Amino acid sequence: MKHKVDATGTRVMIFVDWFIPGYKAGGQIQSCANLSLALSKDLDIYVVTTDRDYGEQTAYEGIKADQWGRNKDGINIYYISPAALSYKTITTLLQEVQPHTVYLNSMFSFTFTILPLRALIFRKTNAAFILAPRGMLQRGALQFKSSKKKLFLNLFKWLGISKKITFHATDETELADIQNAFGKEVKVKLVGDYHAAKVAAFHLLNKNKGVLQCLFVSRIVEKKNLLYAIEQLASVKAQVYFTIIGPVESGAYWEQCNKAIARLPENIKVEYKGAIPNHDLGNYYSNHHLFVLPTYGENFGHVIFDAFVNGRPVLISDQTPWRNLQAKKMGWDLSLSEPDSFSKAIETAAQWDQAGFDEYAKNAYSFADNFIATSALKQKYISLFTAN
Numbered sequence: 032m033k034h035k036v037d038a039t040g041t042r043v044m045i046f047v048d049w050f051i052p053g054y055k056a057g058g059q060i061q062s063c064a065n066l067s068l069a070l071s072k073d074l075d076i077y078v079v080t081t082d083r084d085y086g087e088q089t090a091y092e093g094i095k096a097d098q099w100g101r102n103k104d105g106i107n108i109y110y111i112s113p114a115a116l117s118y119k120t121i122t123t124l125l126q127e128v129q130p131h132t133v134y135l136n137s138m139f140s141f142t143f144t145i146l147p148l149r150a151l152i153f154r155k156t157n158a159a160f161i162l163a164p165r166g167m168l169q170r171g172a173l174q175f176k177s178s179k180k181k182l183f184l185n186l187f188k189w190l191g192i193s194k195k196i197t198f199h200a201t202d203e204t205e206l207a208d209i210q211n212a213f214g215k216e217v218k219v220k221l222v223g224d225y226h227a228a229k230v231a232a233f234h235l236l237n238k239n240k241g242v243l244q245c246l247f248v249s250r251i252v253e254k255k256n257l258l259y260a261i262e263q264l265a266s267v268k269a270q271v272y273f274t275i276i277g278p279v280e281s282g283a284y285w286e287q288c289n290k291a292i293a294r295l296p297e298n299i300k301v302e303y304k305g306a307i308p309n310h311d312l313g314n315y316y317s318n319h320h321l322f323v324l325p326t327y328g329e330n331f332g333h334v335i336f337d338a339f340v341n342g343r344p345v346l347i348s349d350q351t352p353w354r355n356l357q358a359k360k361m362g363w364d365l366s367l368s369e370p371d372s373f374s375k376a377i378e379t380a381a382q383w384d385q386a387g388f389d390e391y392a393k394n395a396y397s398f399a400d401n402f403i404a405t406s407a408l409k410q411k412y413i414s415l416f417t418a419n
Contacts, residue, residue: 040075044130046143053084058333066225082110125156138167163199166330168208224331234317238388243381246319252280261291263373269381278306316341342396
């Protein structure tokens with residue numbers, strides 16, 4: 032049955048590989064869910080996505096695939112089954128809804144970026160196209176599967192697609208990455224990533240000198256650099272409890288991590304919790320002293336910001352937008368070329384007494400509260416989607 036379209040509103044069609052109720056793909060789901068919810072009363076939001084979570088073989092329970100549905104927040108969602116993932120489906124949905132704006136949430140997704148762009152090239156839609164690379168043009172991200180990505184970027188430029196669309200950069204670094212890839216003449220709009228709408232309740236946590244509870248939350252894949260974090264723990268003398276949360280994307284990489292875990296000294300205890308839904312992660316943040324993510328690159332890093340939202344300092348690489356953390360007494364952002372600095376930071380955090388930990392925790396919480404209060408994201412996204 033054909034979906035009834037509201038002819039009076041501004042229609043925005045969002046293509047994204049995974050969406051709520053999924054959670055295993057991390058920040059991409061959070062960004063799209065946050066902005067869809069925030070804008071659903073001002074714009075007509077249509078989300079096109081898959082009918083199952085990242086890495087899953089079965090569809091979401093209670094979801095009707097291959098038809099439009101509207102959730103309780105007024106967001107129109109079309110969950111596509113594997114059998115229906117095709118160019119024909121994409122063009123049919125575009126022609127049915129006739130969106131004013133199409134928003135793509137990946138640089139390299141075949142179904143949810145390349146196929147919609149093919150519809151643009153062959154004039155199957157008159158919509159304005161906005162593409163959010165989601166950090167995939169960072170040097171750290173391009174080094175993985177680099178030959179395929181280079182081929183795609185060259186084809187992208189050869190077909191002139193970069194001149195037909197608007198790019199969405201979430202910070203100055205991503206803007207530079209886009210210009211490095213496609214030239215400074217391309218059209219780029221700079222609007223921050225859509226983060227949590229408010230801070231969580233602040234929870235105190237007991238802190239004894241010489242003992243540290245550390246938390247890693249992310250997909251287990253080389254880009255997130257879990258192995259690096261494990262290896263730096265080997266030289267730490269304090270008692271450290273390290274909790275790992277996230278789906279295993281690379282079995283071979285996870286095997287390397289497990290071998291490194293087996294070599295750790297007795298004072299380092301590691302526990303793997305698997306993948307945890309986003310709405311349950313707050314308890315894990317609040318029960319750990321330090322969030323750890325030595326990532327090769329994030330254009331925002333929702334898991335990092337979630338640590339701030341929950342009042343927890345972080346130990347991360349210098350390949351994210353969150354910089355100068357030590358000066359702000361919120362944690363550390365360190366170069367991956369200096370691994371000893373990571374282990375030293377963990378030792379320093381382990382030696383915090385209650386007052387030392389509380390200072391860093393409250394600084395992180397206050398930072399998140401102020402960041403949310405001053406970002407004014409809703410109006411910026413409305414302008415992004417209606418100005419084309």
